[in-house]
Amino acid sequence: MFCTSMIDVANEFGVPSYIFLTSGAAFLGLQFYVQALHDEQKVDPTEFKGSDAELVMPCLANPLPAKVLPSVMLNKEWLPNTLSQARRFRESKGIIINTFEELESHAIDSFSIGNTPPVYPVGPILNLNRDGDCDEESDKYKDIKQWLDDQPLSSVVYLCFGSMGSFGADQVKEIACALEQSGHRFLWSLRKPPQKGKMEPPSDYTNPRDALPEGFLDRTANSGKVIGWAPQTDILAHPSVGGFVSHCGWNSILESIWFGVPIAAWPLYAEQQLNAFQIIVELGLGVEIKMDYRKDLYSDGNENVISAGEIERGVRCLMELCDEKRERLKEMSGKGKKALENGGSSFTWLGRFIQDTVDQLP
Structure with missing residues (x-):
């Protein structure tokens, strides 16, 4: 294209x-x-x-x-x-x-x-076998799968913002606060932003504790897991995952529909705001965190910060989604496979x- x-x-x-x-x-x-x-x-x-x-x-x-x-x-x-x-x-x-x-x-x-x-x-053209093939990530992969296996059915909210998605320190703290306050189980793919002005993808933190509020990992040890790299299709396919906080990249949307996992939309760049509009307004298959949020990938300026309260509201709406929307999503998932x-x-x-x-x- x-x-x-x-x-x-x-x-x-x-x-x-x-x-x-x-x-x-x-x-x-x-x-x-x-x-x-x-x-x-x-x-x-x-x-x-x-x-x-x-x-x-x-x-x-x-x-x-x-x-x-x-x-x-x-x-x-x-x-x-x-x-x-x-x-x-x-x-x-x-x-x-x-x-x-x-x-x-x-x-x-x-x-x-x-x-x-x-x-x-x-x-939908999806590479459903892509993520599990990385030998170098096999220990991380097993650790994530084991954690998900131990969680109840549809109880986990998965947060991931794509191959280019990351946030600064202030926004990370708001997300952490929202997850802790929501009381929901979570699996959070937290990525380290590139240096200001550099056109590079995010990387994994050497120690995620450095980016998170003090004591957060200890307080949420029984309900959440913070990871870097995420085997996304395997996570979305797992029965314990009940919601997806997403940047609304088109591939992520198609994957979430394929596996019948509803989205809370938090678009960042490219056409993701339009994709969020489609999911929420046109199709009625998800909920909003902030549909018109946008982030300049390579800007040196301060990013907009969404408050913990707004994020918590979105997470609760997502995980407590009405049966009608979940049924509609399940139906669309079936249509995608049949297509x-x-x-x-x-x-x-x-x-x-x-x-x-x-x-x-x-």
Whole structure:
């Protein structure tokens, strides 16, 4: 999806080019909507920054608050790249999306009207065996699994913020305080932020005690576990896990749906605010911690800090989620698995993609 210059190479060789989109269909629809807004209606999307405007667009059933637009669409420096990417997408012969029809039917249907290339929802594409294969992590992996095995059914809230997600000292203390006050069992993937201004992923703490409030690990020894690296799919698959505090990366959302674990949304960057909106408002499959939270990955400035009270409220709402939402999530999980089976929606879309590709060849 970031290699659109390859379209020129494909054209040179006279072969069709397709995009593989690792985000959801609604994000694709948003990209096309913002690009058309800019190019055809001469609206500058960066003017929506800090605004209370709500945007009505074909790919969403509900109006989208401007405050959950991706940061790149609100930033004058990054906007030209975003618009250029959407324009190039329109030049491809089709767009393969890691989603499934039953999850994003409204967005997928919206592409049948308008001047966009055909879309092919062929997901959920997940690597469910990825995490358990790391020999160097095997001791940590066994330790995590053993701890989860000892916990009651659906009693643990799992907190993880993705491969680039981490927080400063003040926010870590608020999360710790919230977990302790909530009384719920927890498994927390706590990562050390990179040095200020460095474009590096977070790392594991040598000693997590250095980042946590004094006595926190001792006081929560019977109810919680703080880890670094997390074998996420194995954790979400475990029967003791009953909720997931997530940054709402698209892969994490697909994994949580696959395993039927509800999400408390705490987006950080990229299109995660939109993903959180989808989970909470469009699909009704999760709860909110702060849907419009955003974090500049490489900023030297102070980050916004969500209070322990807000986090505790979100954790309680998540772990005490009503049966209706849990049932809806279980149903969507079943639909996602069925989509990949012979005759399922994604299986059928993949067949259509193959046939369309053959028809495009000279």
